[in-house]
Amino acid sequence: MAAMNTSATRPLDVCIRGGGPVGASLALALSRLGWQVGLVTPPAPTRSGPDVRTYALNAGSAQLLRELRVWDALPADAITAVDEMQIDGDAGGHLEFSAWQQTVDALAWIVDAAALDAALAEALRYAPHVQRLEQNAPAALLAVCEGRDSATREALGAVFERWPYGHHAVAARLVADAPHHGIARQWFRSPDILALLPFDRPQIGHSYGLVWSLPEARAAELMACTPADFEAALDEASGGAAGTLRLSGERAGWPLMLARAQRWIGPGWALLGDAAHAVHPLSGQGLNLGLADVRCLVRVLHDARRTSPWRSAGDERTLRRYARERLAPTRMMGTLTDGLLQLFAAPPGPLKDLRNHGLTLVDRLSPVKRWLAARALDT
């Protein structure tokens, strides 16, 4: 099969800007339906080393990646099923979910971000209708998937409202001396939120993806300190619940914010993924929301082509359906994660007891738990 083209040779239906996980998935999904796609990626990589993050992906994202033949191409140790999730507050509050209770195969899958990038890139090489471009080519629709700092979004005049948290996420890979048993652990405290995501790289059954959200100054200290000091801070923060944790590679940091575009679409253009919305990673939902955008836009475009073939892919009436469908779930996820964060960011006081009781109460209320789990399982 032919490798992906590097120049525009056929008229395009859709020109996609940004080859991150959202842009790459959109290109593959449209190509499968026979759409001619151009994918504009920066000439030089924007990241210096491999992505150390692990993504918690939900059932909807896994299904999309399966259909794109990306999921099954991932190495076995790059995907780990989460069987149980344990969430602790800062004064005895506790909430836990299990796949068994929710009658699902897994609560989520922890996926190696670098392996996902590589599998998407490999699938794109063989995608029949995708042309790699260095700049925009004429197309009925411009799909902007450039992430939260998108320059094209700015050029289109779509205002991106940002509410920085003053926190950074520190991500790293860890190895534990005790098995993870498929349990994801999260601690909600003031001022940090710590997540340990069970993983199988580098050591099967004994590794974790770390996402630690901390005030900027503390995050900077933890990024700069020696591995031994970092591990000591981590042991103290996790209280040894996951065994003794050791760093197994580089640390990386990201500034965190809640953000959303005021407009998602316009004549001939649409925003997807982090270019349209950014949420705090405490919910592990940013990419899940972006892949749900992809599923929605592809379905809306495909339906419109079947029912109104005379309409262009950039027709605003069609794109409005996409924006309408995606706005509510995205806002809800942003509000939910932001609310949780604000609740636990409050200094110790009456709220401390309330939030911990709240966690434990949710744990005892099966319908609320089911509702929360369903929201997280499919965005």
Ligand SMILES: Cc1cc2nc3c(=O)[nH]c(=O)nc-3n(C[C@H](O)[C@H](O)[C@H](O)COP(=O)(O)OP(=O)(O)OC[C@H]3O[C@@H](n4cnc5c(N)ncnc54)[C@H](O)[C@@H]3O)c2cc1C
């Ligand atoms: C620490 C951390 C942990 C996270 N954990 C999770 C998780 O567990 N689960 C989850 O669902 N989400 C998670 N997320 C969120 C997730 O990383 C993002 O939602 C996701 O990467 C968004 O994908 P994207 O393709 O929209 O944007 P990006 O990943 O930002 O990709 C954008 C792409 O566009 C390119 N680009 C930028 N400008 C241009 C331009 N002008 N022209 C062409 N190309 C351009 C960039 O080079 C990049 O390749 C996490 C985020 C962080 C920071």
